[in-house]
Amino acid sequence: MNCKDFEVMLPTYVDGGLDGDLADACRKHIDECADCRELAALYRMAAEYKPEEVPVPPYFRANVISALAAEKRRAAKNNFFSMGFSLRTVAATAAAAALLCVAVWFTPAKSAIADMLNISDIPALESQNAANDDDDSWRSVDVGRVIYSAPDSPIKFALDTRAGEGKILYFFKFKNSDKSGTTYAVSVGDDSGERVIYSGNDDCGVPVAVAENPEAKSTVVRVAATKNGVRNDIFVMLPATDDPEASGRRLFRSEAPTLLGALRNASATYSVIIIAPAKVEIGAGRISYEDKTAAETVKELAEGAYSLSDRVFVAE
């Protein structure tokens, strides 16, 4: 057997698929030919190699969903879904929710967070017609871009509701320090202040629809949520201004001046995800208990004063 013949036989020989004279011939050739013996060893080594599994980027699913939504929007530009809901249900949900005094981290200046996140090229969320049978003043708007989505992480979803005058929604999850369970919160950040607009025990999922009521000057986001395993969506209203009369119903407002102050007051074990683009390197660390505004905290985080591990920032 020569080297050329051996090469043809090599894969089958190494895999144990040869027997009899052919197998003997291969064995004899390997004994006599250093190059082919070497080749066989390398073949075996390569056959055993298995690459390691790599983690899926945290924004991957959100990007796919956003891209699909953008496609659907393009395909059906004037075709809207109708969504039925009533403001009474929203109020009932708020009343039933267990309220917790938590403050919200965000940056008050929209331009600051936009710059930091470099969100100009993130695809928009699908908009849906919010008109129900009773009220046709609602209209669908092209709102929001998914900034961040990590359903298994404390901030499950962040939506930049551009049509809501530059508001950014954050969906949080807190573990209560008394081990009484988990509190979920939806908060909004804009130029006028920090506000939690919903908190309770319902597991907030992802926004599934956004609508704007131009008369009430408010935006409503329907959030898929479950309660006790049963789907029970939450409707979150984003006031356009601080004036409750003009802005419709605000579900909850934090009294604490800063995120850190309120979290200290809440005495809860909490996790916060810092929403940052993949390019920004942030490592693992702790939140300082000094009284800083959210913007200052964000700035320090971006500058590396703190760090995150897997974008989860835990303080106890």
Add this chain to the structure above:
Amino acid sequence: MFSIWTPRKSDDEVLIAASGKGDTEAFDELIRKYEKRVYNFAYRLTGNSSDAADVAQEAFIRAYRSVKSFRGDSSFTTWMYRITTNIYLDMRKKASFGKVVSIEERAEKKESGRSAEIADPAPPPEELAITEERRKIIRDAVNSLPEQHRIVITLFRFEERTYEEIASILNIPVGTVKSRINRAGLALAKILQARKDELF
């Protein structure tokens, strides 16, 4: 009023049927279920995370577009492998797509000096353990294989697909799959042989 909605079963057939009717939540569940596998396959084909994300994302988008016509002749997994492979091959044609570093050029340069070298009198070992250093060299070698070879090696050895599944994914006869795998394995061993100084 809220409507009561019970969680869906995570059964592929139910999810696919629902997705085919435009149910994006059902498709979202499919993405959740298969993103790791599709992304890792794309990563093994492309060799980098950026292109892998592009390929994998496009694979799911294309799957959603054609989920209505999915007949269930193959498993959803096989179908996704097929879509991902085709997208990878399409994207490879684009100039902007990341190029996998080839070590063949390096190997050829080394080859020209080989005749002047004195042969090592000690015989090479029968078995070579896979160290971290060797893993990197093998990874580079896989990335430098021609497309067809890299795809079959990835599907057979890394994704552990059967010959029949690979035949379905690539739309080629089973016999062709077997011979292509053999040739790919040999080509890979030869690339490694060109770097044997680093391996032995």
